[in-house]
Amino acid sequence: MDAGRIVVIGCGYVGLTTGACLARLGHDVTCCDLDGEKIARLRRGHVDIREPDLGELVAEGVAAGSLRFTQDSARAVTGAEVVFLCLPTPMGADGAADLSAVETVAVEIRELLPRGTVVVTKSTVPVGTATRLTRLLVREDVAVVSNPEFLREGFAVQDFLHPARVVVGAEQQQAAERVAALYAPLDARAVLIDPVSAELVKYAANGFLATKLSYVNDLAELCERTGGDIDVVTEGMRRDHRVAPSFLSVGPGWGGSCLPKDTAALLHTADSVGVDFPLLGAAVRANAHHQARVVQKVVDCCGGDVSGARIGLLGLTFKAGTGDLRDSPALAVARVLSGRGARLRGYDPACAQRSAVQRIRCVADPYLAAEGAEALVLLTDWPEFAELDWPKIAEVMRAPVLVDARNQLDPRELALEGFTWRGTGRTLR
Template sequence: MDAERVVVIGCGYVGLTTGACLARLGHDVTCCDVDGDKIAKLARGEVEIREPDLDELVSEGVAAGSLRFTRDSARAVAAAEIVFLCLPTPMGADGAADLSAVETVADEVRELLPRGAVVVTKSTVPVGTAMRLTRLLGREDVAVVSNPEFLREGFAVQDFLHPARVVVGAEEQQAAERVASLYDPLDARAVLIDPVSAELVKYAANGFLATKLSYVNDLAELCERTGGDIDVVTEGMKRDHRVAPSFLSAGPGWGGSCLPKDTAALLHTADSAGVGFPLLCAAVRANTHHQARVVRKVVDCCGGDVSGSRIGLLGLTFKAGTGDLRDSPALAVARMLSDLGARLRGYDPTCAERSEVERTRCVADPYLAAEDADVVVLLTDWAEFAVLDWAKVAEVMRAPVLVDARNQLDPRALTREGMTWRGTGRTLR
């Protein structure tokens, strides 16, 4: 593998992980961002993103001189061999991905790119983006390659350095091989395909995972109606080698920075192509339904009306191990409860310094969230909730009732501590 001069434009979650990991693999990397304060902190090795091992990788790269940070993207691009676009592609009002940031940067770098450079889209972009950028750049001597990221929050560094697959999509074989060679030190075979298929892979994967989660939550509702136990059912499913064991945990619905945005973009693409995609449409509707089911359980526990009731929320991020609040199902539940007149106090280990999130007053510890509460709802399965003093929680509550939306806790142990427990797809036997 020959070391490449790589420029990463965008120092968000994907960009910073990509830059730091490519530097670890031996490449000369410059990361660019318009946020001067962020760049200054990163240049000192200070990482504000909550992600295991990322701060160590950044510090290591900065100290070794293989990783640099700058706001001067023009100067960096002019010396680049490969340029990664790691820019936000938020969901627009119609569900389509907003490519304005990507197109703006492409326009800015068009005349700066050296002859023979390769532009790589790393962020999740809709079908046809590679072709669109090729036209926008208008440079026959510059190739555009799609190299979608498959990074799970909380495992981003691990996923980058130990990938299940590396997908590279390009019309030009030489450009595809050049991007694929960046990953040569890794134990992963690069799949070289056309750019349209590469752009579809990420959406296809996330659409499938969203559907799988909605399916499991539908099963959980069926278990509640029939007396089954969703944990037992899914354990049986996992023993079938044809059913992958991940994404089989019932909960308060799915969310985060990827699944809602990517399912919406995939449905928009399908609609534009005249494809109905009824299965994915149903999965999205089911997700809203299961968030509302959590709310109905809380309402039932309050005697049919939560107006004026004090509700404690444990966990606000979309999943444990991350500080990401984007499209969190916990916050969707909070909004619905607030709309019904509930007074909310919430605790999350990543939100201790906030005063309020989505009409939820943030407090410094879980016992404060439970204090004088009529119901406590466990919405994000942080490990610390499993070791709380639940007898103390029951003691400080007005009514010791827990809605365990993640099935994180042992209902019998909670009962012994004086709590009334209500789970997801399970009944106390």
């Protein structure tokens, strides 16, 4: 199709990336959000989200006039051809996705949509959402399409502009083709399927990735008990063409804005239709177990008790390259340590300007996190941690002890500096 008049409702991580990238593809895009201060900043080309190339894309779109921002979604949708719903779908108390934001917006705009508009769910939504929205809209002349996002934090722009797949789910073939055509400038095949399958694709992928991560951490525990080396084991796995090489890295469990809520939502969906899903349930339980294992290593390194002990934390975000603290496994570990009486200082490149995060005193550099610490815990593998002056860190610590939950550092080099090192699935030989 020709350049489309597109409205994106929600200027969060997914919405802003979607709007900026669609504008780059030549479409006329208006992004809407209730947060007036955020809209004002975006109009100036200022992006709060830490995401490579996103700020440049936003500034480019604003300067070209192809990307606009407004609080007035009602006015914006009156001229829309396609409306993308990029709204929060957080995990509810029962594990199900909370669709209240999506449903509220659908009701607000339903009478304002031009005839023939396509409403697209870009947020991760559970099975049956397309059907629910169709009933909520009460508009036979408006189609609902599922177009799940597959954006990795830290690579969102790259993933949008160079997608492995574009999934479009709809009951109406014409509506699916209209949405698929928006991505025509990209070198990617659009997969047109039914909406239920499209809604399941994102959950299925994230459930599998969570299971894979738990599996690798289980292997790491086995290596610790048997004397194996998880890094050697996973390298051998990567050389098997049947095993995809990604998501084979150990860590303090998995987290972030997607995997915890998506696994919970998938389990809730399965339970609601009477399907047992023991494999995914075990992966979720294993994740909590491996976070607890990191805590126990710190406790063991501190002589069995961390009450009153000063512990330094390197990395707070759920992964390197992002400022996202949502469901961060680093913070899960920190909460337990704090609950046991530890005094926590933390450093993260994305959080250097914060004064505190969840009972953690944030400091401006990693050496302050290490100062006077009885143990240092590396929880997020920011590349700069490998370049730190480790002899200097050993000097400022009360005891040069490092729990390396990511196996980022060379234990032999650290041993030469006098460190006691505890890794994940590895032993110092």
